[in-house]
Amino acid sequence: MIVITGASGQLGRLVIEALLQTVPAGEIVAAVRNPEKIADLAARGVQVRVADYDQPASLAAAFAGADKLLLISANEVGRRVPQHRAVIEAATAAGVGLLAYTSILHADSSPLPLAAEHQETEALIRASGLPAVILRNGWYTENYLAGIPTALQYGVVLGSAGAGRIASAARTDYAAAAAAVLTRDDQAGHIYELAGDESYTLAELAAEIAKQSGQAVNYQNLPESEFKAALLGAGLPDFLVTLLAESDVGASKGGLFDDSRQLSQLIGRSTTSLANMVAAQLAATAA
Numbered sequence: 001m002i003v004i005t006g007a008s009g010q011l012g013r014l015v016i017e018a019l020l021q022t023v024p025a026g027e028i029v030a031a032v033r034n035p036e037k038i039a040d041l042a043a044r045g046v047q048v049r050v051a052d053y054d055q056p057a058s059l060a061a062a063f064a065g066a067d068k069l070l071l072i073s074a075n076e077v078g079r080r081v082p083q084h085r086a087v088i089e090a091a092t093a094a095g096v097g098l099l100a101y102t103s104i105l106h107a108d109s110s111p112l113p114l115a116a117e118h119q120e121t122e123a124l125i126r127a128s129g130l131p132a133v134i135l136r137n138g139w140y141t142e143n144y145l146a147g148i149p150t151a152l153q154y155g156v157v158l159g160s161a162g163a164g165r166i167a168s169a170a171r172t173d174y175a176a177a178a179a180a181v182l183t184r185d186d187q188a189g190h191i192y193e194l195a196g197d198e199s200y201t202l203a204e205l206a207a208e209i210a211k212q213s214g215q216a217v218n219y220q221n222l223p224e225s226e227f228k229a230a231l232l233g234a235g236l237p238d239f240l241v242t243l244l245a246e247s248d249v250g251a252s253k254g255g256l257f258d259d260s261r262q263l264s265q266l267i268g269r270s271t272t273s274l275a276n277m278v279a280a281q282l283a284a285t286a287a
Helices: 010-019 035-043 056-063 080-094 115-128 148-154 171-182 202-213 224-233 238-252 262-267 274-286
Strands: 002-005 028-032 047-050 068-071 098-104 132-137 156-159 191-194 218-221
Touching: 002 010, 010 028, 010 035, 010 171, 028 035, 028 056, 035 047, 047 056, 056 080, 068 080, 068 171, 080 098, 080 115, 098 115, 098 171, 115 132, 132 171, 148 156, 148 202, 148 274, 156 202, 156 224, 171 191, 171 262, 191 262, 202 218, 202 274, 224 238
Parallel strands: 002 028, 002 068, 028 047, 068 098, 098 132, 132 191, 156 218
Antiparallel strands: none
């Protein structure tokens, strides 16, 4: 039995879809706070169990009988460590045979402030003694593609990444990696640094958008404070503004780059190209 936490989220759903290609639905557990959000998966035979990171009792029931468990990192930055600790303790009590955790690229040396909670979680996992595999996910290409409509409107991509190279990949690529380790033997002890096969600067991203759209789009590099102000002016919430700005600055220091190609090796295919993802986003924007 394979349990996926955060199963109603964007990554969780994709992991379950990937697992369903080779694993019987009845052997997959979607652990979520709100079961109604994944009624469609329940209708396909996936087990649905209530699991709230803030309610340890719910985790014990959700993990009962689990052979393998994927801990998708919580989305509440600043509260992740106690939430992840609750999951790790419940997994230990349930006797889970393998814990997989979605960490951050080069968690042990990353310049991104976002890495701190992942470092603490990885330490908790090591201390637990649970057989574990760490999936150090790089940046999602979707994080930048969401800004394409604004880039087209104003003719500019804003950021604070300088000339830092970003080796991002699609969520589907990272989901395929998670499914791969959950369906293979002898994964305990592995740490995977997962990133896209190709890398780009934000200036190159702007150039790709311009090339495919036929519109003039340039990259404007800003100091972190000015980039934050621009994001706030666009209506983004404070927590997301801080995350995006700090991540861009981290990218300028090499924090989002990796050229080991461990992701494509793990999933047995090339990662989704930036050009293809820009094309898909432009098509969706035009629809």
